[in-house]
Amino acid sequence: MKNNVGKKLIGTLAIPVIVAAVLWGLCAANGRSMIANRTSFNYFVIYTAIVMITTMALSINLNSGRFDFSLGAMAVLASVLSSKITYSILGGGAGSAPLMLALNVVVGALIGLASGGLYVLLRIPPIITSLGVTLIYEGVSFTITGGKYVMTEVRSASLSAFAGNWYWPLSIIVVVLAVIVILFDHTKFGYDYKALQNGQKVAVNTGIREVPNALACYAICGALMGIVGFLNMSRSSNINGGSLSFGSIGIMFTAFLPMFIGGYIGRFSNEKLGFLLAAVCMSMLNSTFAVFSNQISASAQSIINAVLLVVFLIYLNNEGLLRKLLSPRKN
Amino acid sequence: MDKNDKLAVSYRRRQTLITVLPFLALAGLFGALCAIVTAKGYRLDMYLKIVFNEGVVLAIVATGAVFIYTLGSFDISLGASTLFSATLGVLTYNATESLPLMLLVIFAVAVGCSLFSSVLASVFHIPVFVTTVAMMSVLSAVAAQLITTYGGALGGISIPSEVVKPLDKPLFKIIVLVVFSALCIFVFNYTKIGRRQKFLGGNPVCAQLTGISLNKYAIIAFVMAGLGVGIGAFLTLVYTPSVTTTTAGSIGMNIIVAIVFGGMPISGGARSRIYAALVGGFSYILLNNILMLLVDSNAGYGISQIISAVFFLVVVFVTGINYRTQILPR
Numbered sequence: 001m002k003n004n005v006g007k008k009l010i011g012t013l014a015i016p017v018i019v020a021a022v023l024w025g026l027c028a029a030n031g032r033s034m035i036a037n038r039t040s041f042n043y044f045v046i047y048t049a050i051v052m053i054t055t056m057a058l059s060i061n062l063n064s065g066r067f068d069f070s071l072g073a074m075a076v077l078a079s080v081l082s083s084k085i086t087y088s089i090l091g092g093g094a095g096s097a098p099l100m101l102a103l104n105v106v107v108g109a110l111i112g113l114a115s116g117g118l119y120v121l122l123r124i125p126p127i128i129t130s131l132g133v134t135l136i137y138e139g140v141s142f143t144i145t146g147g148k149y150v151m152t153e154v155r156s157a158s159l160s161a162f163a164g165n166w167y168w169p170l171s172i173i174v175v176v177l178a179v180i181v182i183l184f185d186h187t188k189f190g191y192d193y194k195a196l197q198n199g200q201k202v203a204v205n206t207g208i209r210e211v212p213n214a215l216a217c218y219a220i221c222g223a224l225m226g227i228v229g230f231l232n233m234s235r236s237s238n239i240n241g242g243s244l245s246f247g248s249i250g251i252m253f254t255a256f257l258p259m260f261i262g263g264y265i266g267r268f269s270n271e272k273l274g275f276l277l278a279a280v281c282m283s284m285l286n287s288t289f290a291v292f293s294n295q296i297s298a299s300a301q302s303i304i305n306a307v308l309l310v311v312f313l314i315y316l317n318n319e320g321l322l323r324k325l326l327s328p329r330k331n
Numbered sequence: 332m333d334k335n336d337k338l339a340v341s342y343r344r345r346q347t348l349i350t351v352l353p354f355l356a357l358a359g360l361f362g363a364l365c366a367i368v369t370a371k372g373y374r375l376d377m378y379l380k381i382v383f384n385e386g387v388v389l390a391i392v393a394t395g396a397v398f399i400y401t402l403g404s405f406d407i408s409l410g411a412s413t414l415f416s417a418t419l420g421v422l423t424y425n426a427t428e429s430l431p432l433m434l435l436v437i438f439a440v441a442v443g444c445s446l447f448s449s450v451l452a453s454v455f456h457i458p459v460f461v462t463t464v465a466m467m468s469v470l471s472a473v474a475a476q477l478i479t480t481y482g483g484a485l486g487g488i489s490i491p492s493e494v495v496k497p498l499d500k501p502l503f504k505i506i507v508l509v510v511f512s513a514l515c516i517f518v519f520n521y522t523k524i525g526r527r528q529k530f531l532g533g534n535p536v537c538a539q540l541t542g543i544s545l546n547k548y549a550i551i552a553f554v555m556a557g558l559g560v561g562i563g564a565f566l567t568l569v570y571t572p573s574v575t576t577t578t579a580g581s582i583g584m585n586i587i588v589a590i591v592f593g594g595m596p597i598s599g600g601a602r603s604r605i606y607a608a609l610v611g612g613f614s615y616i617l618l619n620n621i622l623m624l625l626v627d628s629n630a631g632y633g634i635s636q637i638i639s640a641v642f643f644l645v646v647v648f649v650t651g652i653n654y655r656t657q658i659l660p661r
Contacts, residue, residue: 065661069584122648125597125660131588132647135640142633204658214659244636246584253464302472306465310457317456 011268019281023288034287045166049173050231052279055255057224064197066126072248073137078108079229079239080141087153096158104226112222116215145241154233163234181272257309258282349650353594353610360617367624384570387504388563390612393586394515395559398552401603403532404459408467410583415470416441416564417574424490438561445557453546475576489573498569516605532599589615594650
């Protein structure tokens, strides 16, 4: 029993500890600090929240065989609408950030629901529906913003205060993690989701209602991407409304590596906790890139991220073979 | 005629309609473009040239990609691969001033990138889609680095226009399109390669149990796609002899739209068709140009994209109407 707990603990913490040791060591060897001051710590926590929530949103539908390209477009559209509404009510005054966050969640859930509704109604493969939905949402954002950056409606003292205090994004991380764990691991909705994920036909034949479950998944994804949109706004103080022709899908690709790392950690504990730890790893990597920004260009960062993804997947998909090769031969 | 016969006739009629719908859409869009351009008093020949030049690159790259999509896989890195091949082609020409060498490099790089993706997926058992996502990041990043190093992010890198100007003729491009399409149609419809790829796409377990190697046919599919990318990269340079970081940026996603627009299911299998890429590629470019003409303000780009997406979903919905299942599709 003790052994089992130890194994789980080591399995859960091994990757984050190794990543932290390597990256801290790298920074220290060059006389630098990965997180030098409070501002970089604030960004570290915000980036962790962005990656964790995007990864959760990506995995909810992807684990059920529903590929969704529209995640980025949903985040942008929810942010554009919520910032415009908030500005029209409060004019950038006190309470803008909480109202914007609440609206981002509600608007995000509604556009997610609309996306799921289209999928259920048309009954065409989700990947194709998501292509159409991405184009529509990008088009709507572009039309509202005229293809420009949204800045006046986003900048407010309230939002700056949010971005300047690490405990706000940390609170979001805790709340989102708790809600997602409860929803997917401890409710009837979650049990139905898992049944449909592992045996769609059988689950439907046993009476599980697939359509409401799928719609709820899309709504949850939308709400999560609404939060991501809000966090991105607080980080950069603007929204790029000019993405067209699938320009918004890049956000999704940042979540692939943490999704696979989270899945691996999930074998030893909980997949959602795995997503958090994977997000922490990605955030440490991002902070290290920031430290060495003079030496490592944006192109080099993309290459490093892609290589890490491939190397990790090579390990993940050939684990058995590697173990066989590395274990001592028995005669 | 009993009830079953009536149902069979109705099914056959719907099937015929579904088969001809992409062609009708292409003809309708072509007619609409001609009518709108004429009504607005613009030069029709100029618009047709624009549509043809944009459409031919998308159609050729998408035609090669049909082989990958037939297997039920998909490759999101083809746009980045086109950019990377064109970038290395330009750098090669500028270093050697040799057009044949530039062509050789373009094709070698395009096929090499495709092969690398497929081998990585086959040897290390990585999901093809994830491999191509990683390839997309790497190729775009390396190309961007080369372009900014040798030419600057905005201006990009270029070859002298007189080098490729003699080839910037509709006849040359039509010949290239016809030859590549004929090759693809032959391989796809008249050899065991195409038949086996459709079998693998339709039922991979059953196909592999009959002794068909998924890895072998995946590699062939990626090589065919690489050829398409090579031709696409070369024709891009023929049309515009300069490369910037945004060149061919949207091709990767437009291929998926074009293939589906042409009436082919994204899941591949027996209903895969080479002509889907040709018909869908030109239809999509025609539709985009029509919408640009109709909504010509800055915000109009957004509106035209919304209309284009709705049209896309309607076409897919209608062409898939005979394949509805009780459970939700995945």
